[in-house]
Amino acid sequence: MLKTIAVMTSGGDSPGMNAATRAVVRTAIREGARIFGICNGYKGLLADDLFEMNTRSVSDIIQRGGTVLGTARSKEFETPEGRTMAYENLKKRDIQGLVVIGGDGSLRGAQALTEEHPIAVVGLPGTIDNDIYGMDYTIGSDTASNTIIDAINKLRDTASAHQRIAILEVMGRRCGWLALIAGISGGAEYILVPEEKFDLDKICDEISEMYKESRKRYVLIVIAEGAGSGIEIGKIIEERTGIDTRASVLGHIQRGGSPTMVDRLNASLLGQQATRALISGVSNVVFSLKRGAPVSVNLHDAVTKKKRLDPEYLRMAEALA
Ligand code: F6P
Numbered sequence: 001m002l003k004t005i006a007v008m009t010s011g012g013d014s015p016g017m018n019a020a021t022r023a024v025v026r027t028a029i030r031e032g033a034r035i036f037g038i039c040n041g042y043k044g045l046l047a048d049d050l051f052e053m054n055t056r057s058v059s060d061i062i063q064r065g066g067t068v069l070g071t072a073r074s075k076e077f078e079t080p081e082g083r084t085m086a087y088e089n090l091k092k093r094d095i096q097g098l099v100v101i102g103g104d105g106s107l108r109g110a111q112a113l114t115e116e117h118p119i120a121v122v123g124l125p126g127t128i129d130n131d132i133y134g135m136d137y138t139i140g141s142d143t144a145s146n147t148i149i150d151a152i153n154k155l156r157d158t159a160s161a162h163q164r165i166a167i168l169e170v171m172g173r174r175c176g177w178l179a180l181i182a183g184i185s186g187g188a189e190y191i192l193v194p195e196e197k198f199d200l201d202k203i204c205d206e207i208s209e210m211y212k213e214s215r216k217r218y219v220l221i222v223i224a225e226g227a228g229s230g231i232e233i234g235k236i237i238e239e240r241t242g243i244d245t246r247a248s249v250l251g252h253i254q255r256g257g258s259p260t261m262v263d264r265l266n267a268s269l270l271g272q273q274a275t276r277a278l279i280s281g282v283s284n285v286v287f288s289l290k291r292g293a294p295v296s297v298n299l300h301d302a303v304t305k306k307k308r309l310d311p312e313y314l315r316m317a318e319a320l321a
Contacts, residue, residue, distance in 0.1 A: 002120065002279045004034040005097040006050065006090065009067040010041035010106035013255060014128045014140025016263035017067040017101055022058035023271025024099050024124075029055055031279045036095060040070040041102070042077035042109055045086045050093065062264055065143070065256045071102070077109055080116060087117040096120060097278045099271075101139070103127030107286060108303040120283035122274045123299060124267075128255055131175035133305040134297030135288035139270070140255075142262040144171070145182045147254045152186030152220065155248065159218040165207065165237060167221045167247035169230025171254055176224040178254070180313055183222035189321045190219070192233070194226030195309050200233070204240040211243060219243075269294075 007024045009017045021037070028035035037057065039049040061068050076082035090098065097120040100110040110121040125132045128144035148170050159166035172178050176193020183191035189207075192198050203221075210216040221237075223230045234247030259267070266289060273294060274287040284299040 002033060002096045002281070004036070004094045005099065005275070005278055006036040006038050006095045007069070007099040008038035008041050008045065008101065009069045009071045009126060010100060010102035010109070011071060011073060012103060012127060013065075013067045013071050014126045014138070015065040015143035015255075015257055015259035016139040016267040017126045018058075018061040018064050019259060019264045019267035020101050020124050020126065020139055020271040021067070021069055022062055023268040024275045025053045025058045026055055027272045027275040028279065031276060033279050036093060037069050040072040041074065041106065042086060043072035043074040044070065045089055046074060046076055046082060048089045050089065062268075063258050065258055073105070083113050083116055086113065087119060090119055097122070097283070099124065099274055099278060101126040103129065103138075104132055104303055107132070107299065111284070111299050111303050114284060114299075120278060120281070121299070122278045122282060123286035123302065124270050124274050125286060125288050128178065129172055129175050130177040131172075131307050132286070132288070133302050133307040135286070135290055135295055136310075137266060137289040139263055139267045140259070141177070143257055143260045144254045145178055145185070146260055147257055148178060148182035148222075148250060149186045151248070151250050152182065152188065152222070156218070156220060159220060159246070162244060163217050165219045165221065165234075165241070165243050165245040167223060167230045167234045167237070167245065169223045169225055169247065169249045171250070172224035173226045175307070176227065176309060179222045179224035179227070180309055180317060184313060184317050184320065186220070186222065188220045188222040189216075190221040191317050192221065192223040192227040193309065194224055196314065198227070200236060201240075204237055207237070207243065208241045211241070
């Protein structure tokens, strides 16, 4: 049984990180453990920016986007010397276990730390990208996809009014999950993701045909940032089709906002599970959901294996467009 643990949020923030932090803190206290909050991720850990938390430290945050603990990316933590310094700051407070809430980079950092030092770690997948192996849910992905759908709905109104091609570029540097899920749910004609090749000439020909036959009044294209720049692709499409095209980049708007019920509930559930497990001696595990059921993924697998887009969704995107 671990007596003292710590929690941090790291990497890109995601809606629901606060709900997860709240669940971790309150579960730790209920289980009789002391809990420290680490400010600004690994950067704060290196700067010794830790404080002891209590039940009230996490009041009034379940509904808030961002992360009250703060987050950062730290180059120094990527070095063994940096991780030794981080471990020393944990050791001097008798912290025996760490809950890391973050994306693949943050979990990779956690794995390196536990490999090199006697500290237990568990992970909670906090990223809007939903790109972590072994699970089909990450905290914040539901809120972000709903924000994108809302943007798609708005673009539809104006695109149909002007009979234009509307392009929406969404986040996803290496993974097209957000574009795919929001694109299907928003009824996009084309969804471009970094994982799948696409033929821009073919797309332009098809769109020209659609307009000629008057089958379409407007066309909606969702592009993951990793598949190319929406603005640049928009220029090419307009040039080749001669059809008025407008591109929008949703940007960091999709990373903020009050978390949805799904993100709040899952963050609470997973935060509780991860903390109970850590305190009882579990380490090297990331807690999430697969097909709606709880799943614990080996930390090494989570950070080394590549998650693929569900082929069923890829087929559906094409079949229903
Ligand atoms: O949170 C993940 C992510 O949204 C990626 O899809 C995106 O490329 C990246 O973060 C951008 O983050 P930042 O602007 O904080 O570097």
